[in-house]
Amino acid sequence: MKMKKFLTAALFVAATMAASAQSINVSSAFQNMRKNYLNKAKAEIDAACLHDATKEDAKTWCYKALIYARIGGEASNKKSKFKDLAPDWAEQAYTAALECKRLDKDNEFAQQVSEVFSFVGNEYYNQSTAAYRAKEYAKAIELSDKSVTCFTNAGKSQYAVDAMYIAGISSQAVHDTAGVKKYFNNMVRRKTDINHVYVTLFSIAKAEGKSDEAMKVASNYVRNCKNDYQAYILNAEGYFLSKNPEKGKEQVQAALNLTKDSANYPAVLVIAGTLLDEAAGDAEAAEAYFKQSLALVPSQFEANFGMGKMYYNRAVDKNNAANNIDPFNDESGLYDKLSAESKTLFGQCIEYFEKAVQYYDSLTDEDRKNALRHNLGNCLTAMANAYARVDKLPEAEAAKTRLQQLAN
Secondary structure, three states: OHHHHHHHHHHHHHHHHHHHHHHHHHHHHHHHHHOOOHHHHHHHHHHHHHOOOOOOOHHHHHHHHHHHHHHHHHHOOOOOOOOOOOOOHHHHHHHHHHHHHHHOOOOOOHHHHHHHHHHHHHHHHHHHHHHHHOOOHHHHHHHHHHHHHHHHHOOOHHHHHHHHHHHHHHHHHOOOHHHHHHHHHHHHHOOOOOHHHHHHHHHHHHHOOOHHHHHHHHHHHHHHOOOOHHHHHHHHHHHHHOOOHHHHHHHHHHHHHHHOOOOOHHHHHHHHHHHHHHOOOOHHHHHHHHHHHHHHOOOOOHHHHHHHHHHHHHHHHHHHHHHOOOHHHOOOOHHHHHHHHHHHHHHHHHHHHHHHHHHHHHOOOHHHHHHHHHHHHHHHHHHHHHHHHOOOHHHHHHHHHHHHHHHO
């Protein structure tokens, strides 16, 4: 019996000594970190995180998070002898911070861990951005998710929203509509001011035939961004989609009122004209907006293209209506009337399209020209047809030739 008691006591002492040694290891790791003995600090804290005596202690994981974050700070310094000490430092610091948060019931280490989360969140954000640019979209989403977790735990909501955006546009790049909704709706709940988020969600709802959902997105945009004229334009489109043109026109006017004294006003007039023409079918109001924009800035692409497109589309409608009538059995003369109106409108659109092309050709800013390149193609396509309709065949061929050159 005495021998047994002696062995039991010896085992107890050994266990106590081991626990004490591990506790000393944790403190020593921290002190070595402060002295910048990072290789020693890493070895000691790694051992402590595996030992039964210390692996359930929040302090252990807090120190691990701090040590690996410090190693991360050295990783970007090419002259540091510790730059390759832990290539996975971000993942190690991230998991350690999460484990500390789980174990730290009294929030004793909340401040230190918050700083680690912020540091690692920034690293993951930079990595996710690089992955997105490299078109590694799955990787970008994974890294963005970790960045969101870090910034959320650090109490930095806006940075979390920025990380969500990378995940959202990465989901968009791989046509993952559910992923786009997940990230962008979360951004809306956090009152993002990014126009692309609202426009994308609106477009998805519209494509899915969910006008109520589209209206909700637009309404949230106005609520979250009261000083953004684009919010009122999107809200107007929502009302037009919901067959409420009067409310839609009120929102258009709100956008115009918001920008009346700004340099954006002529451009907003063009947006208003396009919306009234295409979404509300109000050609008269659209024409008034286009002409008001041209009165302020006569030399421009957008308003001239908008006017030309509006006249062109009306000409096509008249022509199609005429083609539905048998000209040999038309006692009312409607065929001739519609054909003449169509030809007049084709002639009117040419004037504006030509001015749009002239403006494009006058540009010296290549970035601006590239931004307008797609609509220049639309312009030339319409011009070629319009010229042919008014019997200007050489001009029609010239427009076709330039269109082919643009395509090449």
